[in-house]
Amino acid sequence: MNVEAFEQWRPLMMGLAYRMLGEVHEAEDAVQDAYLRWSQAEGIEAPAAWLTKVVTNLCINRLNSARVRRESYAGTWLPEPVSTADAAFGPMETAEQRETVSLALLSLMENLTPAERAVFVLxxxxxxxxxxxxxxxxxxxxxxxxxxxxARKHLGDASPRFDPDPTDLRKLVERFVAAASEGDVSGLEALLAEDVIAWSDGGGKVTAARRPILGRNRVARFVLGVVAQVEAMDLDFEEINGRPAIVGRLHGEPAIVAAFEASNGRIQGLWNVLNPDKLQRLSHPTSPSGHLWREKE
Structure with a gap:
């Protein structure tokens, strides 16, 4: 089977593999393994079905070894954030499809068995x-x-209570950033749900909270501490994992991604990815017009 025929299905396969694995390089390896099998196969009558079966089972095998690696991870493990401004990660047309690539739901899917995760994603x-x-x-x-x-039972009430309107979420995050930049604790607390949780992933490579932070006041004060570190960064709004998110860059290199989930006009969850190994693919802004503030002269 030729390369051109395979390439037309690559976004679909990457979307499947990334949702299964939560890591881009692992997803790329699974898709490459699928290509090797594709190149040696003959007489494939239904390419999409054939590739879906191969990639799904390759990912199930990879999840078994990934679980062992993540159990020894330094601090909280979060999925690798990706830009979804293009079609590189499969279908994103509906709210449900976008939700399945969110950092929130990908994090929760870590609690599923590989088979449960495969069925849920498919x-x-x-x-x-x-x-x-x-x-x-x-x-x-x-x-x-x-x-x-x-799978649905395991996710249960823990599944994200997302705000389906990206415009509303962006406006909420803009107010959040404004309050944080002004050091306004009460203003931040007003934007946070009472049971808000903040997670951080530094991978043992940069300073980050090792445990989730729970509660409006504690999260607000945690955010002010983070702001003290990011004031020297360029901050931009970008579409990350199907949601408006903040990407902070220092001298052009990504240093933090902050992703949000909200419901009823308040932020329910905050995911901060700082592990530099997980940010390499975000070196260049995907939406320069989304600029929040620039490095101080």
């Missing part, structure tokens, strides 16, 4: 019927339904 992000999912992961249709039910 069903929720790609709308596969259980009959086809069963064939993809080699189980019965009844087992596929049961895995999907268990």
């Amino acid at each position: 069903r929720e992000a790609f709308a596969y019927p259980h009959r086809e999912i069963a064939d993809i992961i080699d189980v019965t249709e009844a087992a596929s339904r049961q895995l999907h039910s268990r």
Whole structure:
């Protein structure tokens, strides 16, 4: 099978692999492994179905080893943030599809078994019927339904209470940034849900909170501490993992991504990725017009 035929399916495969693995380089490796099998195969009549089956099962195998690595990770492990301003990570047309690539839901999916995660992603992000999912992961249709039910139960009330309107979320984050830049604790608290949680991922490479921070007052004061570190950065709004997020760059190099989830006009969750290994692909702004503030002269 030729390269051109494979390339037309690459965004679909990357979207699937990234949602399964939460890491771009792992997703790229899985897609490359799929290509090697593709290049040696003959007579593939349904390329999309064939590739979906191969990539899904490659990712299931990778998740088993990834779990061991993440258990020894320094501090909180968060998914690798990606720019979704283009179509490089598969379907993003509906709110449900965008939700399945959010840092919030990808983080929660770490609690699922590889099989549960596969069924959840195939069903929720790609709308596969259980009959086809069963064939993809080699189980019965009844087992596929049961895995999907268990996945939804495990996520349960913990699944993100997202604000479906990106414009509203961006306005909320703009108010959040303004309050933070002014050192306004009460102003920040007014924008945060009572049970707000902030996570940080430094990977042991940069200073970051090792444990989640819970509660309006504690998160507000944590944010002010972060602001003291990022004031010298260029901060821009960009579409990260299907949501408006803040990307901070120091001398052109990405140093932090702050992603948000909100409901009823208040911020419910804050995800801060600082591990430089996870930020390398964000070296250049994807939306310069989204500028918040510039490095002080």
